[in-house]
Amino acid sequence: MPATRRAVFLERRSYRRRRLADAARLLPVLGLFLIGLPVLWAPAEDRGRDMATTGIYLFVVWLGLIVAAAVLSRTLGGDEPGAAADRAGD
Amino acid sequence: MVPFDILVLVCIAYVVFLFLVAFLVEKRARERAPGWLRSPVIYTLSLSIYCTAWTFYGAVGYAARSGLEFVTIYLGPTLVFVGWWLFLRKLVRVAKSQRATSIADMISSRYGKSPAIGALVTVLCVVAATPYIALQLQSMSLSFAVFAADSSEGWALPDRYATGFWVAVGLALFTILFGTRNLDANEQHHGVVTAIAVEAVVKLVALLAVGIFVVWVVADGAADVVARIRASDVAAWELRPGRWVGLTFVAATAIFCLPRMFQVLVVENSDERHLATAAWAFPLYLFLMSLFVVPIAVVGREALPAVNPDLLVLTLPLSLDRGDLAMLAFLGGFSSATSMVIVAAIALSTMVSNHVVMPLWLSVVRDRRGDVRQLVLRARRASILGVLALGYGYFRVSGGGEALAAMGLIAFVGVAQMLPALIGGLYWRGGTRTGAAAGLAAGFAVWLYALFLPSFGPDVILPAAVLAEGPWGIGWLRPRALFGAEGMDPLLHALFWSLALNTALYCAASIVSFPSPLERVQAQRFVDVFEIAPAASGWSKGGAEAEDLLAMAQRILGPAPAQAFFRAEAEAQGKTGWLPDTTPAFLERLERRLAGSVGAATAHAMIAQIAGGASVSVEDLMAVANETAQIMEYSSQLEQKSEELSRTARALREANEKLTQLSVQKDAFLSQISHELRTPMTSIRAFSEILMDPDGLPDDVRTRYAGIIHEEAIRLTRLLDDLLDLSVLEHGQVQLQESTVVLRDLIDRAILASASTAPERVFVIERDQSREAVAVTTDAGRLTQVLINLLSNARKYCDAAEPRIRIEVRVAGERAELDVIDNGSGIPKQSQALIFEKFARLTDTTRAGGAGLGLAICREIMGKLGGSIVYLPGQGGAAFRLSFPLRLAQAA
Structure with a gap:
């Protein structure tokens, strides 16, 4: 007899929600990676870093993160009823 | 140009407006009509106190000096917010379930509600926030000075300390009025929050307006700005990877560790779902606030190369004679500074009153009557005054020089010291009070020594000699090069060493020490906040x-x-x-x-x-653990029981079906047996009546009739014998005649005896006599009876054109198995369960000639012999298997 009862498999909707939550957890990691990327860009030999390009890149990444977060949090919402129950399994 | 008195008037009007907003909202909140007051929009806007005057004015100056590095201050929080599901959600859930009133309360609560930890965190926060508040006062007095400098109406340049003083007094008044109005549960201040939400809109609009003005009026649109950025000396900026990553990290930490941020983010949060909106809306706010920073810096530097870049947001519109825009920008900066100071004062005063004043009062005052509420409120008000006085004092003492500009980041590193205790507290049940205290103290000390005190400059607090040579000439203790780490950026150096020591001590001391029961209760509550588990109560009866x-x-x-x-x-x-x-x-x-x-x-x-x-004891904890285990045990028992029940129910259902069938059969049998009994009785009666006739019967006829009567009587007797035999067997009153025989002889005898049944049919008997040479010790007579019965049944019922009977004998260990298989159509599946029952007969009686007791008797006999008889399905005909021990056990 197992000590705790966990749902082993979930129906399609809960499964989707679970994966969206995974995406929400991974989003800051992706963001950190993209934000850290300019560190690797070597400045041009003659006239230093191209600030305009780097700036535009950063602001585009920033906007992308905001849109992604908006889509995810819309779908995930707060805590729907029942979310706690299906959190048990994975 | 805006005259200074108009500026002051607008300023006062704005403040009165804010007072009105706060007042009306408080009033409505008391009337329990929150509605839009608790909308996610207000919540998100209130978070904007992250953007202080340091952002509003300072970001442009920062960009002018260090290029894009300023965005790290906003990218860090963006990462935390877009990852709200990972961390903020848990933080808010835990804080709400614990009713945390401040970050000091949160951390002290996690570590066994320790007053010492609460006080330590409070001191740390106050020390870190004081220069930060001074920075806001400075920025406000500077921005006033910008307008005053150009005034031609005879206003003398006001003493900026005086400006700072009056601003501080005004803020203290506002904060006391709306921040300590009530000693409410959860410490929510709707009036203040709404007022700072309004201020958030003002500062966003102001900065966007200046930005749009710069890009599309001063410059020639976006493309021109990009070209100007490329040409500008600002672009000669160098990205330092260490600072880039370090600042992103420290800003990400500050977004929830700063006392004022914790206040609006966690304490003032009225609905956890607002976090889902803030997750993208707040990064968007930061994005918009940062969007025009570089253009303003670049264009401003071009236009006004000699001016302090920190005030470009104000001076650029002023120099282009756009007094209205400058006015708006001034209000934006004013909003940024005031909202930060108000919330910081509220948060700090809550911490000071709850974690310094109250514990002191509890330990000193013995007389416990009187209203504690008044005491707490007075402590709060005094704390607000104290915090602002400290800020103002710092502003005066430091002289408001350039050194203040770095104060924002220094405060960030200071509050980051709470990170190990906070993260560890939320995700690691093993973190203890000792560990948290050790880590916090070490981090605090390193921060003070390596960053905070040296920031005043040489010989102000730390002697220049200590800075250059280390205390007592110990080189590896130099504040800016601890343990020989030379050449690091001072901020990163302090961040690295303070957090490294902090984390190491937190972990090590936690592992070594043993937590009190209350700590363990709280640890479970914090870490497993999303689990639905019975939590131990912090109190025993x-x-x-x-x-x-x-x-x-x-x-x-x-x-x-x-x-x-x-x-x-x-x-x-x-x-x-x-x-x-x-x-x-x-x-x-x-x-x-x-x-x-x-x-x-x-x-x-x-x-x-x-x-x-x-308070709770280890025994109580054990009891809770036991209860949990018992509940789990109980539920698993219930599960077993219910499985058992469903098994029983299935068996009962089967039994019931069988009973119903049997009852039908029995009814049929009763009519049959009466018919069976009646048929011979009728003929006996009829013939005996004829015989009773005294004359007229020849002798041979009389003899034949008597023969018929005799035969019928024998049939009756046999029937009754069978019934009697079964009854004897069933009631266990049978004596077994034990003897040792060879199975072959037994089978021979049975075949001979059964040949009298249906003698007109010719059967082929298939058997392997060599395998039948098995000696068994049993009741040979009874076993033969069973065999005869089976063979007779086969003879009677086998419906094949060329009937055959196969007899197989096997020995398996201590048991013998004997199969009797014919090649007829066998017994239908639905009847297989019934054939061994009494009175069961499958076909009509005319062919059977018996009462349907044969197989029931066989089963009883086999049971007595310690064996069994079963029907073997799927053998191509009716097949029975007898299974019995080679040596009869005499247990019975």
Whole structure:
């Protein structure tokens, strides 16, 4: 007899929600990676870093993160009823 | 150009407007009509106090000096917010479930509601925030000075310390009015929050307006700005990877560790779902705030190369004679500074009153009558004044020089010291009070020594010699090169060493030390906040008197709310009146309610005084663990039971079906047996009546009739014998005649005896005589009877054109198996369960010639012999298997 009862498999909707939550957890990691990327860009030999390009890149990444977060949090919402129950399994 | 007096007037009008907003909202909140007051929009806007005057003015200056590095201050929080599901959600959930009133309360609450930790965190926060508040006062007085400098109406340049002083007084007034209005549970201040939301809109609009003006009016649109950025000396900026990553990290930490951020993010949060909106809306706000920073910096530097870049947002519109825009920008900067100071003062005063004043009061004052609420409120007000006075004092002492500009980041590194204790507390049950205290103290000390004190400059607090040579000439203790780490950026150096030591000590001391029971209870509550598990109560059943508790609660919550709370609790326990039983659960709820007003540590201490320190013990924890285990055990038992029940139900259903069938069969049999009995009886009666006729019967006829009567009597007798035999077997009154025989002989005998049944049919008997040479010790007569029965049945019922009977013998260990198989159509599946029952007969009686007792008798006999008889399905005909021991056990 197992000590705790966990749902082993979930129906399609809960499964989707679970994966969206995974995406929400991974989003800051992706963001950190993209934000850290300019560190690797070597400045041009003659006239230093191209600030305009780097700036535009950063602001585009920033906007992308905001849109992604908006889509995810819309779908995930707060805590729907029942979310706690299906959190048990994975 | 804006005249200075107009500026002051607008400023005052704006402040009055904010007062009105706060006042009306407070009024509406009291009337319980929150509605839009608690919308996610207000929540998100209130978070904007992250953007202080340091952002509003300073970001442009920062960009002018260090290029794009300023965005790290906003990218860090963006990462935290887009990853809200990972961390912020848990933080807010835990804080709400614990009714945390501040970050000091949160951390102290996690580590066993320790007053010491609460006080330590409070001191750390106050020290870190003081220069930060000074920075806001400075930025406001500087921005006033910008306008005053150009005034031609005879206004003398006001003393900027005087400006700072009056601003500080105004802010203190506002904060005291709206921040300490009520000692409410959960410490929510709707008026203040709405006012700062309004200010958030003002500062965003102001900065966007200046930005749009710069890009599309001063410059020639976006493309031109990009070209100007490329050409500008600002672009000669160097990205330093260490600072880039380090600043992103420290800003990400600050977004929830700064006391004022914790206040709006966690304490003022009225609905956890607002976080889902803020997750993208707040990064968007930061994005918009940062969007025009570089254009303003670049264009401003071109236009005004000699001016302090920190004030470009103001001076650029002024120099282009756009007084209205400058006015708006001024209000934006004013909003940024005031909202930050107000919330910081509220947060810090809550911490000071709950974690410094109250514990002191509890330990000093013995007379516990009187209203604690007044005491707490007075402590709050005094703390607000104190915090602002400290800020102002710092502003005066430091002289408001350039050194202040770095103060924002220094404060960030200071509050980052709470990170290990906070993260560890939320995700690691092993973190202990000792560990948290050690880590915090070490981090705090390193921060003070390596960053905070040197920031004043040489010979102000730390002697220049110490800075250059280290204390007592110990080189590896130099504040800016600890342990020989030379050449690091001072900020990164301090961040690295303070957090490294902090984390290491936190982990090491936690591992070595042993937590108190209350710490373990709290650890479980924090870490497993999303699990639905029975949590241990922090109290064991103690000797607390409900009356004393009510008296104390009244002094903290106020008489009416306290009485209402007690009454509701009593009602929930099924009692009438105001005094509930002091159960652990009740003490727990009362403590949590009080914690919303005075903090967890104080609330715990106050209840502990009354409950006689009957706090939770290790035994209580064990009991909870046992209960949990018992519940799990119980549920698994229930599961087993229910499986057993469903098995039983299935068996019962089968039995019931069988019974129903049997009852039908029995009815049929009764009519049959009466028919069976009646047929011979009828002929016996008829012939005997004929015989009774005295004359007219020849002798041969008389003899034949008598023969018929005799035969019928024998049939009757056989039937009755069978019934008797079965009854004897069933009731166990049978004597077994044990003997040793060879199975082959036994089978021979049975075949011979059964040949009399249906003698007209010719059967082929298939057998392997060599395998039948098995000696068995059993009741040979009874076993033969069974065999005869089976063979006779086969002869009777086998419907094949060329009937065959196969007999197989096997020995398996101590048992013999004997199969009798014919090649007829066998027994239909639905009848297989019934054939061994009494009175069962499948076909009509004319062919059977028996009473349907044969197989029932066989089964009884095999049972007596310690064996069994079963029907073997799927053998191509009717097949029976006898299984019996080679040596009859004489147990019976």
